[in-house]
Amino acid sequence: DTAVSQTPKYLVTQMGNDKSIKCEQNLGHDTMYWYKQDSKKFLKIMFSYNNKELIINETVPNRFSPKSPDKAHLNLHINSLELGDSAVYFCASSLRRTGDTQYFGPGTRLTVL
């Protein structure tokens, strides 16, 4: 069974559109994360939620809005997509807070044309 799953796997869209990426974990973890991996494979934290509460919000444009309907789900909505948003977005989860080992999803490759 997949521990951390993301949909879609690939997302190709036009500049200016609004899109969402969904993430679900079935590990019973309390904390979930969104990371962005750029073309040089650099991984950077974007957001972290613990029990549906935002605990980390790095310097990310307001166009990115995470939503956690329950502690097993953390979705990422992106408004007014820009070319620079093209990247692979990874969801991850950990048992408690950020000090615990993080388990990553398979990633969503977003391409903005």
Added chain:
Amino acid sequence: GQQLNQSPQSMFIQEGEDVSMNCTSSSIFNTWLWYKQDPGEGPVLLIALYKAGELTSNGRLTAQFGITRKDSFLNISASIPSDVGIYFCAGQISGNTPLVFGKGTRLSVIA
């Protein structure tokens, strides 16, 4: 923001050779983690280190948490073709701070 210096950036080795890569930081970390990422996949945890001086093995992989708490290394012994991928170190200053990743070491194994 916090940065980790990971080296080397890439390596080309013969199958059967041993590999060593390391990460250094200007700050003291409480946790060091090593991940491997295969093409088209998310990073997968290899080894987690939580104590200065700790030396931990996972099969042919061995990692150490430096005693200064500012560095860590990962060794892979007797490399095989499936070791190919990108290896990331990651560190954390304290339990409530974000995990910071190194820029990765891209390993290629020549059979």
